[in-house]
Amino acid sequence: MLSEDLELFAVLNERIFATEGLIEKLSAQDQKVRFLARLPGVGDFLSVLICYEVENIKRFSRAKKFTGYTGPVPSTYASGNRMVHGSLTKQGNNGSDGILVKLLS
Numbered sequence: 001m002l003s004e005d006l007e008l009f010a011v012l013n014e015r016i017f018a019t020e021g022l023i024e025k026l027s028a029q030d031q032k033v034r035f036l037a038r039l040p041g042v043g044d045f046l047s048v049l050i051c052y053e054v055e056n057i058k059r060f061s062r063a064k065k066f067t068g069y070t071g072p073v074p075s076t077y078a079s080g081n082r083m084v085h086g087s088l089t090k091q092g093n094n095g096s097d098g099i100l101v102k103l104l105s
Contacts, residue, residue: 023048 027033027044036047050070060066075086 026051 023044026048027037030048030051033044033047033051036042036050037044039047042050054066054069057066060069077084077086
């Protein structure tokens, strides 16, 4: 059992290493990825994810539509003159499985 676990660990480490290499390569080659990576809190991984998940940012006419697609917006409850912002919503693109929400939470 231990040897199987060690084999799985080795395979997963190889995949992680290959994925990190791909992210570095995409970060170096893609101007949009490099731009996003410079934003505070974004970095290489999230910039690659955003670029390849969203593809063309121009399809969103407003920032509100983009955040609705990606999901990382605070929930809001309003009553009368009082407004309360809560935790991040779980809405957004099902293809990303809410990964932006998970990363930002």
